[in-house]
Amino acid sequence: MAKPIPIPVRRAAEASSRVDALVRDMHARSAVAGVGALVDARGRPLRDLRISVTDRCNFRCVYCMPKDVFGRDYPFLPHGELLTFEEITRLARLFKAQGVNKIRLTGGEPLLRKNIERLIEMLAGIGGLDLTLTTNGALLARKARSLKDAGLQRVTVSLDALDDSAFRAMNDVDFPVARVLDGIDAAAAAGLSPIKVNMVVKRGANEREIVPLARHFRGSGHILRFIEFMDVGHTNGWRMDEVVPAAEVLKIVDAEFPIEPVDPNYRGEVAERWRYRDGEGEIGVIASVTQAFCSDCTRARLSTDGKVYTCLFGTEGFDLKTPLREGASDAELADAIAAIWRQRADRYSELRTAATAALPKVEMSYIGG
Numbered sequence: 001m002a003k004p005i006p007i008p009v010r011r012a013a014e015a016s017s018r019v020d021a022l023v024r025d026m027h028a029r030s031a032v033a034g035v036g037a038l039v040d041a042r043g044r045p046l047r048d049l050r051i052s053v054t055d056r057c058n059f060r061c062v063y064c065m066p067k068d069v070f071g072r073d074y075p076f077l078p079h080g081e082l083l084t085f086e087e088i089t090r091l092a093r094l095f096k097a098q099g100v101n102k103i104r105l106t107g108g109e110p111l112l113r114k115n116i117e118r119l120i121e122m123l124a125g126i127g128g129l130d131l132t133l134t135t136n137g138a139l140l141a142r143k144a145r146s147l148k149d150a151g152l153q154r155v156t157v158s159l160d161a162l163d164d165s166a167f168r169a170m171n172d173v174d175f176p177v178a179r180v181l182d183g184i185d186a187a188a189a190a191g192l193s194p195i196k197v198n199m200v201v202k203r204g205a206n207e208r209e210i211v212p213l214a215r216h217f218r219g220s221g222h223i224l225r226f227i228e229f230m231d232v233g234h235t236n237g238w239r240m241d242e243v244v245p246a247a248e249v250l251k252i253v254d255a256e257f258p259i260e261p262v263d264p265n266y267r268g269e270v271a272e273r274w275r276y277r278d279g280e281g282e283i284g285v286i287a288s289v290t291q292a293f294c295s296d297c298t299r300a301r302l303s304t305d306g307k308v309y310t311c312l313f314g315t316e317g318f319d320l321k322t323p324l325r326e327g328a329s330d331a332e333l334a335d336a337i338a339a340i341w342r343q344r345a346d347r348y349s350e351l352r353t354a355a356t357a358a359l360p361k362v363e364m365s366y367i368g369g
Contacts (some may be wrong), residue, residue, distance in 0.1 A: 004039055028111075037355075039100050040310075040344035044088035045369035051088060053116065055304045057109040059136050060172040061160070063200055063229055065363075067172050081305045085119040091302065093126055098129050100342070102130040104156075104369025108304070111139040117150040124151025132156065134198075134368075138175060139312050139362040140183025144190040156196040161209040162216055170206055186223065186350050195222045196284075202229040210249055211256050218257060218280045225284035230312075246287035250274065253283060267296055288312075294347035300340075301367045308337070309367050311346035348359045 039045050057078050076168070083091075092103060103123060110133055123131055133147070135155040147363040159180055161167040167177040187195055199219060201207055210226065217224045226249045229242055253259055253274075262273035262282060271284030272291070275325060301309040306321025318340050323333065 015082045022223045038213075038338055040341050040342055042345060042347070044296065044344075045298055046099045046300060046341050048102045049092065049105070049301070050104045050106050050299060051092070051364065052106050052108065052117065052302065053088070053113040054082070055106040055363075055366045056112050056174065057107060057136070058112060058138055059109065059175065060202075061158075062172060062205070063172045063202055067289075067301070076220045077305055083304070083306045085115075085122055085300075087321070088119060088302075089122040089126070091306075091320060091324070091333070091337075092123055092129075092171065094330060094337055095300070095302075096126060096129060098335060098337055101128065102132070104368075105131075106131040107134075108366075108368075109136055109138070111135050111143055116128060117146050119141075120147060120150040120152050126336070134158065134181075136171070137180035137183035141179065141186040142210045144186040144192060148190040148192055150256045151165070154194065156194070157184055157187070158198045159184075159201070160199050163209060163214045166209055180367045183204070188305070193221065197224045198219055198227055198286075199224065199230055200227045200248060203244050205242075207244050207252075210252050214253050214257060214283065218276060221281065223282055223284060225286060227286040228289045230288050232361045240289075243289050245290045246272070246285035247290070247352055249285055252338055258294060259283065267298070269296075297346070299353055301334075302327070303367045307367075308340050309339065310344040312367070314346070348369070 010354050014257065057065055057070075059065070060070060083103070092100075093111055095103075105116070105120070107113070113119070120131065120133075130151055133152055135158070137157045137159065139252070140155065140157065144155075157180065159167075159177070160170040162177060164177045167180075168174050184195060184197065199206075199209070199212070199213055201210065213224055226246065228244065228246055250259065257280075258277040259274040264273060270285050270288075273280040273282055273284050285364045297311075299312075301314075302320075303309060303317055306318050306324065307317030309317045318336075320333065320336065323336065328336075
C-alpha cells in the first residue's frame with residue numbers, strides 16, 4: 001500500500017522528516033528557479049492532472065482489466081474510500097495554482113461514476129482549465145449532451161477494433177462496436193470535439209484493424225491515435241513480443257494512405273502527430289515502449305482514493321486524502337503537492353527492462369490511463 005505523506009494537521013511533532021525535507025527542498029529550489037516556477041528534479045513542469053473518479057469499469061479489456069483477475073469477487077474500493085466531488089474540486093484548484101492547465105477525468109470508466117456531470121460542472125467553475133474525459137464509449141450516446149452542458153470540452157474514446165467480432169473479443173464482455181460508434185457520433189453532435197479515438201494495438205489480437213480504423217476516421221475530423229501495448233500494472237500479461245512498434249504502425253498506414261510528420265501542439269504532448277498528405281486529417285502514435293517520452297512528461301495522476309502518482313508505471317503514491325479529511329489547510333496541501341512534484345525523478349520508460357516490467361506496478365484502472 002502507498003505510504004501517506006504526513007502533513008502537520010494534528011500536531012507539528014507528527015510531521016515526518018520526509019515531508020519536512022521535501023518542503024525544505026521545494027523552497028530551496030524555488031529560490032533558485034524563481035517564485036512560482038514549479039519543476040521536478042529533471043526540470044519538467046507540472047501541467048496536466050489526470051483524475052481517476054472510479055476504479056470500476058463495464059469492460060474487461062484484456063490489456064487493462066482481464067476478466068480472470070477482475071472477476072465478480074474483485075475487491076473494488078468501497079464508496080466511502082473514493083474522493084468526494086467537493087474533495088476532488090478542492091484539490092483541482094490547488095493543482096491549478098501550481099501550474100496545471102489541463103484536467104482529464106479517467107477511471108476505470110468515468111461515466112460509471114454517479115452524477116459525473118455534477119463534478120464536471122464544479123471543475124468547469126474553477127475556470128482556466130482545459131477539461132476533458134476519456135471513456136470506452138459504452139454510455140456516451142446517452143450522456144454526451146449532458147456532459148457538454150455541464151462544461152466538458154472534449155472526449156477521448158477508446159476503440160480497439162472496427163470489426164465487431166474483434167472488438168467484442170478485446171472488450172471481453174461481448175459489447176458491440178456499433179454502440180461505441182453511436183457514442184462518438186453523439187459526442188460530435190454535442191460539440192465535444194475534436195474527438196480523439198485511441199486504439200491500443202496488441203500483436204496477435206487486433207493489428208489487422210489498423211487500416212480499417214484509419215480508413216473509417218479519415219476525413220471525419222476525429223483524430224485516431226495508435227497506442228503501443230504497455231506494461232501497465234501487473235495483471236495484463238505484458239510481453240515485448242506482443243508490442244506492435246509505432247514505426248511499424250506508421251509504415252502500415254503510410255502504405256495505404258501516405259502520411260507526413262506534424263510538429264507537436266505543445267511540450268509534453270504524448271502523441272507523435274502525422275497528417276495525411278491529401279489533407280484528410282491526422283493520426284497520432286503513442287510510443288511509450290519503443291520511443292520513451294519521459295523527458296517531456298508533465299503529468300500527475302490523482303487516484304480514485306486520493307493518492308498522487310507521478311508516473312503511470314508507479315509502484316507507490318502519496319496520500320492526500322488523509323490530510324484532506326483531517327483538516328489540512330489549503331496552504332499545507334499546496335506545499336505537499338509542490339513537494340511531491342519537486343522530488344519527482346520518474347523515467348520508467350527510458351529505463352524499461354525485463355526486470356522493471358515485472359515490478360508490481362499499480363493498475364491502470366486505479367490511477368487512470
